[in-house]
Amino acid sequence: MIWLPGIDYLPMSIADYDNSKLTIFFSIRGEGTAALASFKDKVVGIVGPLGKPLSINTRSRYLLVAGGTGLAPIIRLAKELNSLGIPTTIVWGTRKGENVGEVPTFFKEITGLDLHICTEDCSIGFCGKAIDLVNELIPKLKPAEIVAAGPNDMLAEIAYLSFKSGINPVLILESIIKCGLGVCGSCVLGTTGLRLCKEGPAIKASKVIDYLIKYLPESRRKEVISKGLPYVT
Amino acid sequence: MSLEITIASIKLKHPIMNASGILGNTPGGIIKLVKLGFSAIVTKTITPKPREGYKPPIIFSLPTGGLINAIGLANPGKKAIRELVRVAKEFNIPIFVSIAGENSDAFVDVAIEAQQAGANALELNLSCPHAKGYGIELGADPNRVKEVVEAVTSTVSIPVFAKLGLTDKVVEAAGKALEAGAKGIVLINTIKAMYIDVYALKPALYAVYGGLSGPPIHPIAVRIIYDVYKEYQAEIIGVGGVHDWKTAAEFIVAGAKAIQVGTALVYNDKVVNEILEGLKQWLKYHNVKSIHELVGIAHRR
Numbered sequence: 001m002i003w004l005p006g007i008d009y010l011p012m013s014i015a016d017y018d019n020s021k022l023t024i025f026f027s028i029r030g031e032g033t034a035a036l037a038s039f040k041d042k043v044v045g046i047v048g049p050l051g052k053p054l055s056i057n058t059r060s061r062y063l064l065v066a067g068g069t070g071l072a073p074i075i076r077l078a079k080e081l082n083s084l085g086i087p088t089t090i091v092w093g094t095r096k097g098e099n100v101g102e103v104p105t106f107f108k109e110i111t112g113l114d115l116h117i118c119t120e121d122c123s124i125g126f127c128g129k130a131i132d133l134v135n136e137l138i139p140k141l142k143p144a145e146i147v148a149a150g151p152n153d154m155l156a157e158i159a160y161l162s163f164k165s166g167i168n169p170v171l172i173l174e175s176i177i178k179c180g181l182g183v184c185g186s187c188v189l190g191t192t193g194l195r196l197c198k199e200g201p202a203i204k205a206s207k208v209i210d211y212l213i214k215y216l217p218e219s220r221r222k223e224v225i226s227k228g229l230p231y232v233t
Numbered sequence: 234m235s236l237e238i239t240i241a242s243i244k245l246k247h248p249i250m251n252a253s254g255i256l257g258n259t260p261g262g263i264i265k266l267v268k269l270g271f272s273a274i275v276t277k278t279i280t281p282k283p284r285e286g287y288k289p290p291i292i293f294s295l296p297t298g299g300l301i302n303a304i305g306l307a308n309p310g311k312k313a314i315r316e317l318v319r320v321a322k323e324f325n326i327p328i329f330v331s332i333a334g335e336n337s338d339a340f341v342d343v344a345i346e347a348q349q350a351g352a353n354a355l356e357l358n359l360s361c362p363h364a365k366g367y368g369i370e371l372g373a374d375p376n377r378v379k380e381v382v383e384a385v386t387s388t389v390s391i392p393v394f395a396k397l398g399l400t401d402k403v404v405e406a407a408g409k410a411l412e413a414g415a416k417g418i419v420l421i422n423t424i425k426a427m428y429i430d431v432y433a434l435k436p437a438l439y440a441v442y443g444g445l446s447g448p449p450i451h452p453i454a455v456r457i458i459y460d461v462y463k464e465y466q467a468e469i470i471g472v473g474g475v476h477d478w479k480t481a482a483e484f485i486v487a488g489a490k491a492i493q494v495g496t497a498l499v500y501n502d503k504v505v506n507e508i509l510e511g512l513k514q515w516l517k518y519h520n521v522k523s524i525h526e527l528v529g530i531a532h533r534r
Contacts, residue, residue: 001290005433009289043433047293179292181499183255184304185262185277191320193265195256198502 001180003045008032011177011197013073014049016110022046023110025072027099050180054147054170054202056080062088063143065134065158067150068095071103073172073201074149078111089141091116093130093154097123131157138165147202148172156215159205160224171212172202234522236512240468240490241392241416243327243353245272248512248524249481249505252446252472252495253278253331253356253396258308263320263328270505273327275493276317278358280333280367281342283310287440293428299447299474300496301428303363303440306333311346318350327353329394335366337384348389355391357381357415359406360398360422362444369422373400379409386414394470398422399453407461417468418461419493421454447496448474455487462488462529476504478511488529 002010002024010032016023028034036044054077062081066074071092081088092107092115094100104115117125118133126133131154138146138161148158149172162169175196178186187196190211194203205212213221236247250273256262258277266274286307293301314330321328330347332355334340344355359378361368371377378395386393395410396419397403407418423444430437451474458471471489475481476497484492497504512524521527 188261
């Protein structure tokens, strides 16, 4: 959590850190993030890190998928995977090409890796949603591990596609984090009882599919409910 | 040997319930509390209408131990009670609905809703230290405590507990609550406090003041439980800083029959079972069959 004294208290992913520098990646959405963007030479407080760390499977091929600012928690993971020499592919989707800007350069500087960019307005990179490219990449890359971060509808689709390929992906979810200590209840994921700030934010899809299923398109939702999928039961 | 207890005619499989304010404001939160092993669920304090509460930061873990919070009675309002109660019932676990209002009428309004929803008991929050016009502002005046408790107990038939906090008149207030028909007293709430960040040179909580909880307030809770039990031998639920079997056992010896745990959950998800295991050994050590035999035993001379 990033504390802007007297202004706000914001949940943020750590994009990178070394001994004296902590990097965060965010977009300006409200009063808090606007204040953070212009908060120069002032004291900010940091509480964390919160939640559970991700464990890395060193004998695997990774496919990382990020939607929009969902890229934030993927950056540090990509750097770690690359430094361990683990083959890693990263798909990043954003609605408009104008959102891309310096992001690929910034990403490469930290991680040493390139982004597979997808834009819905087809102006840069792959034409379509991140999930469409992922659908093409899964059979080609045959990744053993998939980690995704982004909006719930994207995560639900990732879970669906991964399950079909026999993979139980790790999903990095978002919800409203207020206290960061597991007590206020605002980040609880539906009736799973899982708290994003304590048990999350990275959770195996099989544990949250009941919560995400409502974000799937009707036909797929019906398919999941009627047939079941690997891991779902 | 058994850890079962009966408090205000409510049977509990063991004496450890959650403290109000921890997770009990959504169905998912109730499910989490059930999974954590509590014998009864206490909801977050519910007011007639939904309340946003304070802006974050609403809580900090303190370098001196414990937590400070100013959530500001954020809650989904009385309409949410039905669903919260339903979820607890699904797991067959008694549910206490914690309620608050700015005056007796508001308490009665939520109390009726809770009873209709099937709540097993009510906990009247007369002690929240950081919401203006609520809680301790009523609870500090024994006559207002009496007025609120009387208004509720004369309207509903389910057991009513008054949750009181640290004030100069807490023993008197407990007496008035019992006189007014409360079946038991919950002691204590968090204590008004402040945490200042010396780099930012500002109080850290958005609301400036907050309620202190956790181990730092445990000895204060022991003293108040002891005093209230000594005066009235009331049915007491102890709360404040319990984080292991010893801190729980101390409350029992002072006079509490049941115990609520809140802050400790931040640091230890397994705390409920750890306390229960310890209490079993403790009963064996004293060669007694039931917790009831040790409730308030410090007062026997």
